[in-house]
Amino acid sequence: MVQKKKKLVAVAKPEVATEPKRRGRPRAYEPDVAIEQALALFRKGGFAATSLDDLSEVTGMNRPSLYGAFGDKRALYLKTYQRYRDDYTVPMVAIFKADIDIRERLRRFFDAALDIYLTGEEPRGCFTVMTVASDAIADPDIRELVYRGFADVDDAFGWCFRTAIKRGEMPDTVDVAALSQMASATLFSLSIRARAGVPRTELDVIVKGAIALLCGPAR
Amino acid sequence: MVQKKKKLVAVAKPEVATEPKRRGRPRAYEPDVAIEQALALFRKGGFAATSLDDLSEVTGMNRPSLYGAFGDKRALYLKTYQRYRDDYTVPMVAIFKADIDIRERLRRFFDAALDIYLTGEEPRGCFTVMTVASDAIADPDIRELVYRGFADVDDAFGWCFRTAIKRGEMPDTVDVAALSQMASATLFSLSIRARAGVPRTELDVIVKGAIALLCGPAR
DNA sequence: GGAATTTAATGCGAAATGGTACAAAAAAAG
DNA sequence: CTTTTTTTGTACCATTTCGCATTAAATTCC
Incomplete structure (x- = not known):
């Protein structure tokens, strides 16, 4: 050999x-x-x-x-997983900290996500989502990691919507948890579709529709 | 050996x-x-x-x-993929044909999905979503299959929402495409979270919130 | 009964896989 | 210069993997 x-x-x-x-x-x-x-x-x-x-x-x-x-190979995989979070996920979530309105926040966030998912010769999607599919069942440690990863995303969106309520950009009657989960669902969907070969133009349309639905009628 | x-x-x-x-x-x-x-x-x-x-x-x-x-192994995989669609996806979509209102339709559909995703010793999620993660990049044929699979799901939801509009259950001003894509996103999200170990009670809450968002205020 | 046919069972080959042992190379220190 | 240390490079190991060849078994047909 x-x-x-x-x-x-x-x-x-x-x-x-x-x-x-x-x-x-x-x-x-x-x-x-x-x-x-x-x-x-x-x-x-x-x-x-x-x-x-x-x-x-x-x-x-x-x-x-x-x-x-x-x-070993698994240890390297875990290191790459952490690297993905450090290099991609964390900077993405940092986008929310900009002083802009909720729609622009979401728009920039999803744009950044699409940039990440579609960069390179092939559309690779989100590594966390791919990791769930490949290793979550066989490896409880990995399952725990991705479980946490998804909860972090939900939390970031939650923060985002609560901030929007505080700034008067959304009514305080909305269900923040449900919105957050739907926003996360949109993110996962973009990842999966990207990897399935859906072109960027279609993904952009999905983002637009999702933001309209999540943020409700313009105020 | x-x-x-x-x-x-x-x-x-x-x-x-x-x-x-x-x-x-x-x-x-x-x-x-x-x-x-x-x-x-x-x-x-x-x-x-x-x-x-x-x-x-x-x-x-x-x-x-x-x-x-x-x-060979790949041919068997493709046969199992087709079997999954015949045994699980098609019957799920058939749920939409029942003469019930949109909320009940979606509720039953997502319930059925969760039953499938969570059945067995471990939560396996949706095979189509898992297939995208594992094989879509290396295998263009598989990528085409799952691409089609996702389009079919969007279409089924589209039919569902258009029917709801016809039956007066939703206003005709809604963006059917955006709703369909969001509903599909919910489905993918359930699959991924199920596989990540999110318990059924939480997934049920997500379903409830999603239906409320997708169908808008009760009419 | 033997021949034809289809499938199971066994063994094998070639290559790939994850991991390790050890020698050689390249540097710092004294 | 030699010794110590760290890394590279090569070879190897044991096992696994996919795929195939051949023989044996089980049936039908005549």
């Missing part, structure tokens, strides 16, 4: 001369970059269909190096 | 004495039952994580028999 040839892709950064030099042969990769590359792969094929050879190839790291740096 | 011991689970039916007897050793399985068993497995783990040994075990068929009866 032949290990793949090294590819200087996840290239190590120049040493910053503020700490004692680290002994030993220098790393030929940058862990952060490697995780990002692994994430890209896992987003495409999921856990089971992505092999260590695939990961080795995309990162330019040999398999022993992958193990040394990240642990 | 040891082939698993046979298990008389997918048992052949008694021959109906209306045609010439078929030569050869009798089958020890019933193809329809085997497909159903395979479906159950694929619903749990998806394509890549379900091996032929797994399928062999659950159906009681040796691997050559699986190949002989259904073709």
Whole structure:
């Protein structure tokens, strides 16, 4: 079984001369970059269909190096999951903090989501949703992670609608929980449709209709 | 590599004495039952994580028999997909044909969906949604299948809302397309949350809120 | 009874998979 | 220069995976 040839892709950064030099042969990769590359792969094929050879190839790291740096395949998957949340989910939710009205908030949020879901050669959708489909049943830890992920999304939308009520953008008679859950449902739907090949133009129409429905008649 | 011991689970039916007897050793399985068993497995783990040994075990068929009866693993997967649509999706949509009002229609539909998604030891969610996650990117044929599947769901909801308008249950000013897409989004969301371990009580609450939002103020 | 037919059962091959052991390479430290 | 440390690179292991070939078993037909 032949290990793949090294590819200087996840290239190590120049040493910053503020700490004692680290002994030993220098790393030929940058862990952060490697995780990002692994994430890209896992987003495409999921856990089971992505092999260590695939990961080795995309990162330019040999398999022993992958193990040394990240642990086993599952551990690497969990790291990529956390990276996805840090790099994509958290910045998305931060969009809500802008001082704009509810419709613009939602519009920007869903736009950002679509940018993420549709970036790359293939539309990959939301990694959290894909993870539920592939690993939630077999792995209770992962199920717990995604369960939490979905609850966080509901909460973010909840905050958003409560803020809209406070700012007088929505009547205080609305059911915030129901709206939040429907907004999350819209997000999941965009993810799934994107991955199923629905074009951006149609997804934009869905966003528009959802915002109209969620926010009610313009005030 | 040891082939698993046979298990008389997918048992052949008694021959109906209306045609010439078929030569050869009798089958020890019933193809329809085997497909159903395979479906159950694929619903749990998806394509890549379900091996032929797994399928062999659950159906009681040796691997050559699986190949002989259904073709390769992917062909079997496609057959199980079709079976899911025939056995679950089509009967669900048939619920809409009952002569009841829109709210009751949606309530029964989502209830039926939850029954399907939550039946079994583990909540498996909707097979179409799970299939998008696992195989849509690598396999254009499967992507086309699920794309169509989602369009069909949108259409069924569309029919439902147009019927409600005709029967005076909803105003004719509503955006039917947006409502349909939101209703589909609700369905996908239920599937994903079910698989993530959200309990039925919470899912029922989501259904209730969704129906209220989709149907607007009671008329 | 033997031949023909169909299916089950067993074994195998080639490749893939996740993971590890060990030697070689590349650096710092003394 | 040697020793220590860290990483790369190669090879290997044990198992699994998918698919197939062949033999044995079970039936019908003549």
